[in-house]
Amino acid sequence: MGGDEAAIRVAVVDDHPVFRLGMTALLASTPGLEVVGEAADADEAVRVADLTRPQVIIMDLHLGGGRSGVEATREIVGRHPGIGVLVVTMLDDDDSVFAALRAGARGYLLKGAAPGEVDRAVRAVANGEVLLGPVVASRAIGFLAGGRASGPAPFPELTDREREVLDLVAQGLSNLVIARRLTLSPKTVRNHLSNVLGKLQVADRSQAIRRAREAGLGQP
Structure with missing residues (x-):
């Protein structure tokens, strides 16, 4: 040098x-x-x-x-x-x-x-x-x-609705607010979230939020 x-x-x-x-x-x-x-x-x-x-x-x-x-x-x-x-x-x-x-x-x-x-x-x-x-x-x-310049959708194992719920969860919204925003029942939101936890193999909501934010979800 x-x-x-x-x-x-x-x-x-x-x-x-x-x-x-x-x-x-x-x-x-x-x-x-x-x-x-x-x-x-x-x-x-x-x-x-x-x-x-x-x-x-x-x-x-x-x-x-x-x-x-x-x-x-x-x-x-x-x-x-x-x-x-x-x-x-x-x-x-x-x-x-x-x-x-x-x-x-x-x-x-x-x-x-x-x-x-x-x-x-x-x-x-x-x-x-x-x-x-x-x-x-x-x-x-x-x-x-392949015309996918923005990169693949994160978590391809999730359905579009499950990914949408995960995105809102990662924004810090409660199940009740998510239910209102998506015009779903709170029970349906809970079911979607339960499916998300299982598919991502995470133990709880906070771990799911961390995984989602790492993948770029949760941006308002």
């Missing part, structure tokens, strides 16, 4: 210590990059972003502490639009990819990416570009080629 060229400031967010330490060591040994913070959960990630103001945050999607990397990404980008979030995760399903991009991530790589890919992605994201790994890029191109 030339002495007149400032290093790109990077933070690493991952709840697996071995991966986090390995990624930190890789970045720290790469000319032109500087690791300024680490975090193991979403709340800590937001604090690191506030305190260190990195140019790039490498973000896993599965985090400890009850909140996901998608939620952390949305909050960090909302607070600091100049920070570029590069997702590095094991998850390559459509819901995860599009939820992360909707939340504001600028890059998406799968764990196992070569060091050169990570280096290139960090520099691209720091430069304001969007960079998707080969697998993720092929998915996005497939949806665009």
Whole structure:
């Protein structure tokens, strides 16, 4: 790195210590990059972003502490639009990819990416570009080629009505308000919600809300 060229400031967010330490060591040994913070959960990630103001945050999607990397990404980008979030995760399903991009991530790589890919992605994201790994890029191109540029509907296992109920639940509305809005009985709304919980394999309403918001539902 030339002495007149400032290093790109990077933070690493991952709840697996071995991966986090390995990624930190890789970045720290790469000319032109500087690791300024680490975090193991979403709340800590937001604090690191506030305190260190990195140019790039490498973000896993599965985090400890009850909140996901998608939620952390949305909050960090909302607070600091100049920070570029590069997702590095094991998850390559459509819901995860599009939820992360909707939340504001600028890059998406799968764990196992070569060091050169990570280096290139960090520099691209720091430069304001969007960079998707080969697998993720092929998915996005497939949806665009199929005329589905907005991405697939989240939770394809749900019926349209169940997805509509879930969306309103994620907005924080009560069953009674949802019933009035959709011209349904409260019992019917409860039945739909029960079906949603079963299909999403979640234990309660709060978990369903978290899953829905991760997928981009619940926007007024």
